[in-house]
Amino acid sequence: MEAALTTLLTGDARVKLLAGTKVHWVRAPQETVPPYAVLQVISSRDDYHSQGPSGLTDARVQIDAYAGTYLAAKRLSDAILAVLSGYRGIVSGVRLQGGFVDNRRDFPASSSGDVMPLFRRSADIIIWHSSL
Incomplete structure (x- = not known):
């Protein structure tokens, strides 16, 4: 799923x-x-039904967008979420069944002593996927 x-x-x-x-x-x-x-994958669960494994996995993926300004970090985060939200298709041997945005958070990405302070926009998205 990561390569996809x-x-x-x-x-x-x-x-x-x-x-x-x-x-x-x-x-x-x-x-x-x-x-x-x-x-980064925060958590991942295999899906089951009454007959056993369904072959689907849901992965909570945290996406952190870093930039020199808040608006630039937000724009990058929004662009990434626009690609993944609701996406269905086959990429790099993985069947992506859908992406569902769970939440968004804003953070300063660095401490006050850092040479290059950054802004970070963080979001979690649930990606349902299966191998081909």
């Missing part, structure tokens, strides 16, 4: 305009220049 989301996001014109290909999982490389996004 990366492919989907880095192939979107609006996300590419705002962050290029700077979509990373778990953490960004140390010298990454903002704006950029960091995604």
Whole structure:
């Protein structure tokens, strides 16, 4: 699922305009220049029905958009959510069954002692998916 989301996001014109290909999982490389996004799976559950596993998994993915201004972080977050929200299709061998935005949060991304203070917009989205 991670490769599928990366492919989907880095192939979107609006996300590419705002962050290029700077979509990373778990953490960004140390010298990454903002704006950029960091995604991580917060939780993941396999789905079951009365006959056993359904083959579907739901993953809560946290998306953190970082930028030098609040509005730039919000724009990147909104662009990413626009791509993933409700998306259905097959990408990189994964069947994406739908993305459902759960919540959004604003944070200062750095402490007052940091050389380059950043803004962070965080959002959680539930991604239903299955392997082909």
